Amino acid sequence: MKVTQQQAPITSLWDDQAAAAMSEPELLLYRSNLLGSDLRITNFGGGNTSAKVMMADPLSGEQVEVLWVKGSGGDLGSIKLDGFSTLYMDKLNALKGRYRGLALEDEMVAYLPHCTFNLNPRAASIDTPLHAYIARKHVDHMHPDAVIAIAACAGSQALTQKIFEGELGWLPWQRPGYDLGLKLEQVSKAQPNLKGIILEGHGLFTWGDTAKSCYETTLAIIKRAEEWLAANSKQPSFGGQAIEPLPSEQRSALAARLMPLLRGKISRDEYKLGHFDDSAAVLEFVCSRDLQPLAALGTSCPDHFLRTKIRPFVIDFDPLQPDFDKLVAGLDQALEEYRAGYVAYYERCKHDNSPAVRDANPIIYLIPGVGMLSFAKDKATARIAGEFYVNAINVMRGANGVDTYVGLPEQEAFDIEYWLLEEAKLQRMPKPKSLAGRIALVTGGAGGIGQAVARQLLQEGACVMLTDIDPEALSQAHTDLVKSAGKDSVGSIVANITSEEAVESVLQAAALRFGGVDLLISNAGIASSAPLEDTTLEIWQRNQDILVTGYFLASRAAFRIMKQQGLGGSMVFVASKNGLVASAGASAYCTAKAAEIHLARCIALEGAPHGIRVNVVNPDAVIKGSRIWDGKWKQERAQSNKIEADDVEKFYRDRSMLKLSVLPEDIAEAVYFLASDKAGKSTGNILNVDAGNAGAFTR
Ligand SMILES: [Zn+2]
Numbered sequence: 247m248k249v250t251q252q253q254a255p256i257t258s259l260w261d262d263q264a265a266a267a268m269s270e271p272e273l274l275l276y277r278s279n280l281l282g283s284d285l286r287i288t289n290f291g292g293g294n295t296s297a298k299v300m301m302a303d304p305l306s307g308e309q310v311e312v313l314w315v316k317g318s319g320g321d322l323g324s325i326k327l328d329g330f331s332t333l334y335m336d337k338l339n340a341l342k343g344r345y346r347g348l349a350l351e352d353e354m355v356a357y358l359p360h361c362t363f364n365l366n367p368r369a370a371s372i373d374t375p376l377h378a379y380i381a382r383k384h385v386d387h388m389h390p391d392a393v394i395a396i397a398a399c400a401g402s403q404a405l406t407q408k409i410f411e412g413e414l415g416w417l418p419w420q421r422p423g424y425d426l427g428l429k430l431e432q433v434s435k436a437q438p439n440l441k442g443i444i445l446e447g448h449g450l451f452t453w454g455d456t457a458k459s460c461y462e463t464t465l466a467i468i469k470r471a472e473e474w475l476a477a478n479s480k481q482p483s484f485g486g487q488a489i490e491p492l493p494s495e496q497r498s499a500l501a502a503r504l505m506p507l508l509r510g511k512i513s514r515d516e517y518k519l520g521h522f523d524d525s526a527a528v529l530e531f532v533c534s535r536d537l538q539p540l541a542a543l544g545t546s547c548p549d550h551f552l553r554t555k556i557r558p559f560v561i562d563f564d565p566l567q568p569d570f571d572k573l574v575a576g577l578d579q580a581l582e583e584y585r586a587g588y589v590a591y592y593e594r595c596k597h598d599n600s601p602a603v604r605d606a607n608p609i610i611y612l613i614p615g616v617g618m619l620s621f622a623k624d625k626a627t628a629r630i631a632g633e634f635y636v637n638a639i640n641v642m643r644g645a646n647g648v649d650t651y652v653g654l655p656e657q658e659a660f661d662i663e664y665w666l667l668e669e670a671k672l673q674r675m676p677k678p679k680s681l682a683g684r685i686a687l688v689t690g691g692a693g694g695i696g697q698a699v700a701r702q703l704l705q706e707g708a709c710v711m712l713t714d715i716d717p718e719a720l721s722q723a724h725t726d727l728v729k730s731a732g733k734d735s736v737g738s739i740v741a742n743i744t745s746e747e748a749v750e751s752v753l754q755a756a757a758l759r760f761g762g763v764d765l766l767i768s769n770a771g772i773a774s775s776a777p778l779e780d781t782t783l784e785i786w787q788r789n790q791d792i793l794v795t796g797y798f799l800a801s802r803a804a805f806r807i808m809k810q811q812g813l814g815g816s817m818v819f820v821a822s823k824n825g826l827v828a829s830a831g832a833s834a835y836c837t838a839k840a841a842e843i844h845l846a847r848c849i850a851l852e853g854a855p856h857g858i859r860v861n862v863v864n865p866d867a868v869i870k871g872s873r874i875w876d877g878k879w880k881q882e883r884a885q886s887n888k889i890e891a892d893d894v895e896k897f898y899r900d901r902s903m904l905k906l907s908v909l910p911e912d913i914a915e916a917v918y919f920l921a922s923d924k925a926g927k928s929t930g931n932i933l934n935v936d937a938g939n940a941g942a943f944t945r
Contacts, residue, residue: 256286256469260458270299271314273457274384275327280461281386282322287468289637290630291321292389292549293449296377297457298335304364311335315377317368318671331370337361338378345424352667354424372667375427380434382453384460389449389547391637392471395644397444398546400652406444409474414467415443419654421662422448422548442467447546447654479647484534489615491529492565497616498522500570502754505619506762507574510811511581512607512621517683517813519709520761521628523636524617531639532612540646541612544653545638548662553627553634554620556591556659559584559608565615584608595660601669610635623683625709625760626734679707680922685760687711687752689743689800690770692719694871695820697726698910699767702918704731708765711756712738715770719873743770743796753803762811765921766804768797769820773874775832775882786834793838794845801849805858814857818920819846820913823866823934827941831886843932850930859929861920865913866936867898872910903938 259280268276274297281287281295294316303310316322317331338361345354358370377385396405406416415433420426422445430451433443441463442452452467454460491497501522512518531537541558545551562580563573585606592603609631611619620632645651653659662668686703690696691712700710704727712727714720717740724738737759741748756763772792774785801817808815824832825839843862850860869875875894884891899907916935919925934942 256284256465256472258462258465259283260461262458265458270297270457271327271330273297274299274314274330275325277384277386277457277461278316278322278325281388281464282325285633285637286392286472286640287390287464288322288388289547289549289634290323291319292547293322294371294373294377294387295322296385298383301363310363312363313338313374313378315374316371318371319369328368330366331368331374332363332366333358333361333370333374333378334363335378338375341375342428345428348425351424352665355667373422375424376422376430376451377427379427379431380451380453381431382434382460383455384457385451385453386460386464387449387451388464388468389549389637390468390471391640392468392475392644393444393450394448394547394637394641395475395647395651396471397446397448397450398641398651398653399645399649401649402444402446405649409471410444410467412439413441415440417443417445419446419448419658421658421665447652449547475644475648479644481647483643483647484531484540485536487530487533488535488537489533489565491524491533491615492568494524496568497524498758499754500568500613500616501619502758503570504573504613505757506807506811508577508611508619509621509761510813511577513683513811513813515605516623517764518607518621518623518761519625519628519683519685521620521625521632522617522758523620523632525636527636527639528618531642532614532617536646537612537614540642540651543642543651544659545635546641546652546654547637548654548659550634550638550641551654551659552663552668553609553631554638555588555609556653556656556663557587557608558610558612558618558635561611561613563613563616568615581607591656591660592664595657596664599666600664601666621761623678624707624734626732628761629734679705680924681706681708681765684708684764685711685756685762686765686767686921687713687756687763687800687804688767688769689713689796690820691738692716692723693769693771693873694910695865695868695913696767696769697723697871698914699769699820699917700727700736701730702911702914703765703767703921704735706918706922709735709760710737711752711759711763712736713741713743713752713770714738715740715742716873743800744791746799749796749799749803752800753807757807763804763807764811764813764815766801766815766817767820767917767921768800768817770796770800771820771822771874773832773879774835775879775886776834777831778833781834789834789838790841793835794841797842797845801845801860805849805853808853808858809856812856815853815859816921816925817846817849817853817858817860818917819843819860819862820917821846821862821864821932823864823936823939823942825862825864826932826934826944827939831882847930854929859920859925861925861928861930862932863913863916863920864932864934864936864942866902866908866934866939866942867895868908868910868913869895869898870907870909899937902936903940906937908935908937 278295296315301312313333320329452464544556588606622628686708692714727736739755741752821842822839824836825843
């Protein structure tokens with residue numbers, strides 16, 4: 247297999263008809279969304295756009311010039327109008343009188359809120375002065391791989407001149423801040439014919455008199471950079487292919503085995519979530535001759551290394567003689583060396599007022615012949631870090647194809663990573679949720695209780711892998727959960743949990759999708775009802791298969807992974823009041839539920855030394871949203887209790903001590919409590935959620 251990259255050319259998506267009725271702020275939004283929708287134009291969350299617009303001042307009613315510029319946070323692809331901050335241009339210009347020089351440029355950030363127009367609550371970003379002082383109405387600042395490649399070449403200035411023939415200016419590397427804004431002003435005023443400026447080691451500024459011309463100039467410049475690189479690059483990239491990648495299934499299988507182990511080693515201080523990428527761009531890089539030396543150079547664009555750390559971690563693995571145990575055996579020491587290297591970098595570069603050293607574990611893991619793993623405190627951040635490293639790979643390919651790639655000098659990288667303004671941003675982040683970084687597996691995930699549990703765990707910050715035997719119901723549940731929780735945190739896989747092989751594949755899927763498993767909510771269920779003499783062996787066996795064997799298989803597989811991770815874990819079995827209280831005409835069901843409860847206690851004993859807790863929630867008569875109660879079971883229970891099927895809910899409510907119906911959300915609340923650290927000192931317990939039933943009192 248040959249691993250190379252093929253991409254469609256960048257083309258303008260501007261629709262004059264759609265744009266005709268738009269106001270200037272709406273045109274800015276339109277342009278921003280178009281630019282942000284293509285990762286080759288700018289990376290996620292990277293770059294910003296602006297327009298200088300005449301508007302009525304809310305106090306005086308007079309027309310004033312207002313800078314609309316992407317605010318702090320968010321992404322251009324999905325930004326809405328409220329994502330832009332708005333500032334008075336005359337006040338921004340007046341700030342120049344306050345500027346006391348490069349060493350004190352950070353203090354200018356505190357003045358920006360004083361320039362706010364119309365009480366807009368969106369905080370202005372650090373890049374605001376860069377947009378404000380370029381003497382053009384419309385300005386784009388992008389991080390396109392092809393342009394950063396040119397900006398990251400040793401001969402970047404000469405190449406810029408050669409490729410763009412004087413249409414683009416060039417500024418040497420400088421941390422983006424107030425001073426860089428003044429430099430951009432100088433260049434854009436001194437050379438009015440320029441269409442934009444390349445910032446060394448960083449990215450591109452382009453501008454125009456209208457939103458459309460600005461957009462099209464940005465695209466034209468990026469296209470020219472791409473075409474020039476393609477026409478002039480030495481082939482093959484990265485010194486050529488050194489090794490064949492493993493076949494696709496073997497790559498995924500290896501990643502799924504490795505991720506829980508690795509996750510355990512790097513989650514001691516904070517739970518991490520993982521992401522696996524074996525796309526063509528990644529494989530080309532991790533199979534290349536120059537993998538080691540290029541990886542060691544680190545990334546260039548500030549956005550890249552803020553997300554990926556200054557350097558990736560290259561795992562010692564030979565796909566020609568794949569030896570998983572050898573790989574694992576070498577991990578601890580290699581990780582120790584990486585962490586020591588990171589701390590040494592911190593010590594070499596720190597200033598008197600630098601923030602304390604942060605987590606020293608790698609974020610990006612490159613595995614020769616296999617692909618790339620990325621780990622971060624949540625799934626979206628892990629995925630995006632991986633995407634950023636793909637940007638960095640593209641930059642290295644482009645730069646080394648035509649010249650020599652240079653990473654950012656170490657001190658400059660440090661000064662961005664530990665910039666006090668970045669630290670302030672981190673400090674402003676909301677406190678993590680109670681299940682942040684945890685991975686939950688919910689069996690029977692398409693049912694009423696399963697979905698309610700998944701929803702609650704997602705709300706508390708967990709990632710959830712759903713499994714169910716019903717593909718349509720599962721796909722619907724997945725879609726519904728994604729709507730509220732976003733695509734990153736939800737995964738699903740169809741499986742029959744009575745099959746040993748299927749259960750293994752579920753755990754493998756959870757490992758590959760998120761990095762392992764911390765919480766198992768064993769919930770897949772059925773119910774049956776028949777007097778003893780009418781209970782066929784088939785009915786008996788079916789209850790045993792799903793309620794006992796299914797719970798055994800899921801918990802055994804999850805237990806193994808939890809043990810590997812070494813991070814403890816929590817299992818919650820959704821059993822039934824009937825596991826404690828015998829019920830006439832349901833011996834197969836009641837017996838299987840009793841076995842479930844006892845299985846939980848046995849695992850609680852074995853799990854305790856590993857910090858794995860196992861508890862039981864006993865629902866009773868959860869009829870709303872239940873797929874069990876939709877079917878025959880309702881009829882059977884109605885018959886057995888000598889009532890109409892429509893009266894079943896009322897019957898159970900009236901039978902309860904508290905005279906309340908039990909809802910899926912009530913079960914979810916109890917499951918969440920037992921799954922979370924709130925119940926960190928409880929194991930082997932039973933929590934009845936049955937609106938009160940004296941027969942089920944535990945003793
Ligand atoms: Zn930038």
